[in-house]
Amino acid sequence: MEEADVIVVGGGPAGASTSYYLARQGYDVTVLEKATFPRDKICGDGLTPRAVGELIRMGIDTTGWSRNLGIRGYGAGNFIEVPWPELASMPSYGLAKRRRELDHILIKHAVSAGARLEENVQVTGAVCHERTGRVIGVKATKDGEACTYRARYVVDAGGVSARLATSLGRAHDRKRPMGVAYRSYMKSPLAASDFMESQLELWEGEVGKSNIAPGYGWAWAVEDGVINIGLGSLGSKGAPKGMDYKSMFSTWMKNAPAEWEFSEEKLLEPLRGAALPMAFNRQPLYADGLLLVGDAGGMVSPFNGEGIAYALQSGRLAADALGQALSRTSIVAAERALAYYAKNMKDELGGYYSLGRIFAALIERPQFMHICVKYGLPHPTLMRFFLRLLSDAYDKEGGDWMDRTIASLAKVAPKA
Template sequence: MRSCEDGEEAQVLVVGAGPAGSAAALHLARAGVEVVLLEKSRFPRDKVCGDGLTPRGVQQLVRMGIDVSAPGWMRNRGMRWVCGGRQVDIDWPRLGSHPDFGLTRSRRDFDELLASQAAAAGARLRTGVRVTGPVTDKAGRITGVSALAGPEKRPVSFRAPLVVAADGASARTAVMMGLERDQRRQIATAARRYYQCEARSCDPYLELWADLTCSRTGRDLPGYGWVFPLGDGRINVGLGAMPHRAHGPVDLRATMGQWLPRLPREWGVDEDSAASPWRSAALPMGFNRHPQYQRGLMLVGDSAGMVSPWSGEGIGQAMEAAEVAAETIALALARPEGAGREHALRQYPAEIQRRWGRHYRLGNLVGDLILGRHGYRPILHPRVMASPTLLRTLARLLTHVADEPPRDTIDAVLHTLFRAVPRSRPPARRTPPL
């Protein structure tokens, strides 16, 4: 194995070993593609997150060969919505196409596990390597990346005809290749903290609070609060907001300060039981960066703004898009270099659109009109809270699970709803394809 100083060469470079990058590297390696996975941190490392996975995300873990029945995983059987003095538990649907359970695991463990799985599959994992920018040829096509390696920040470069940008919300690689964020799409922010809480750590539901109000203004939080059990004595407590311009900014920390005293006293969630500092981060959502493939660069996960505008989930989306990216690349590399290969690579955004396009378009619209202004309270109207069928429909809508072809009435309703959403037009290409 060559060391970093040599400037490694591979068929594909993946920048960032979060869920998107590790999943991409794993699927590429499994397909026999030579892949180098570059990560600026060293594992284990923390990542600000709610640590929750719904069934679609679990499905991706299973597809990656992760043993989700091993110790360390906490299973959940559904979501619990708390709103207007009521709370209802909604079990995940029993579908043929998705698992009927969700999972939680702290990202400190989760990301290391995925990166190790990618390395075990044959990806060359290089940690402590901070990518500083793309290297391009005269035509502007990416041919590798430059980086600083190790604590001494040794300049190194890596070469490959294809690069997967999986460097998260900063999207540094994409930005340096000229791919700007779509300013029409809101960026959500979310904050979380761990607490020791034996009373709730093994709760079988992901708990979501929809009736939180913003500090100072008293307006509805354009988001929700969560209490996710980790099964190891801790819970992950946080809240996220995606304020529309018409709503005004949200002080997450102050809002959290108002919410926590509403949690049952016997849970003991207070400063004394806090097991970490408060940390917040951005959630780029609703496909806010385009094109997802251009000039040898493929965007996956947060770097492409793939967080769901419905729920704020991004882990499952990152892993699923990574699998699509890897499959697309493997098929493209089987063709000779040139127009045919480029054509194959451009199937990636097309497949992403086919899977999620309409769900995200509708989610962006609902986000603009309702969630970003009034949060989830209008959706969790008392009539909805009182109707198990409506709640089950809502759960499938938020987490994007339905059997295809439809297995029951809820599936049929959701398919009809999505078919009514116009397809998105392919975004205008800013540079000619190579």
């Protein structure tokens, strides 16, 4: 039986961040990962300024990574280019990095800070205290053999399936938004673009004769000559039903500008998809010795499907609360520190996610999407505001009128 101060289940961005910040504080932290790094993760590989800000905080060297300067949105024959804003709280550029490489860099960073990584370990369930029911470890299989790990606290960073939390009855809330997205890679002249290209008019069926899906298509550079290309949609109460993503993707390919040279024959790998758990759709974020971070806590933004920034942020805040708890001598005082993790996450993101839930319910209505694309896109100021809201690229304190408006709306919205 292995022992640690904290066991982190899953070595994606959320697990890497949690373990990095805990190791930096000198705690004994073990990451259990079912795969072996480098491993792939289906993702758009896009890093907004908010995510870049988190990477900078972690001390990740991003020299040579594919950099972008803003978003270019297309729809109804219009397009608008919105550079990332100049803000106090994050840089004015985004990045893109294949997850196979990004996640490897992040977990190596955590290991070099002192975290222990065990690969090929599949966590299968919790070890609970027989009297209190508190989580005191995990059961796992390592190279096919059953084993047990014990710790004072356990963190579920196991992504959308959150197998550990689910096994303890912490199911995802079916009334909260859930997205579905598909992606592949392709060589395209768009790889030379400095912008994240976003197709806001995504037809569910025949162009002009069907509904515009609540979602968007994306294409942006990840490395020399190669773009990540994909599309995603969401439902305000669980995953959207009845969407044929592969056919939507084909329609987009056929109708994209000829100079982008899109063609399904050029895809470098099959189109593959996964679910995006949104707006804190799995709670409580802390109870009975178990914390949830990243996708396990449903932390993808309902506005744009971004989850890496929040995975990194939640890991940072979870490690902060765990560090406080581990340094206290009474259980009551430790529990108080851990309860603060959930409160802190809600203070940071709860209002914003509540706005996102309203947004998800609105864009689900086909008429609303038609009006937005047709009448909204031609208005530069409106679009600048809208894209700042969608990408969570605003200053919570101070800033210009757009920042102050978004911050005020997020402040008055319920804390999700």
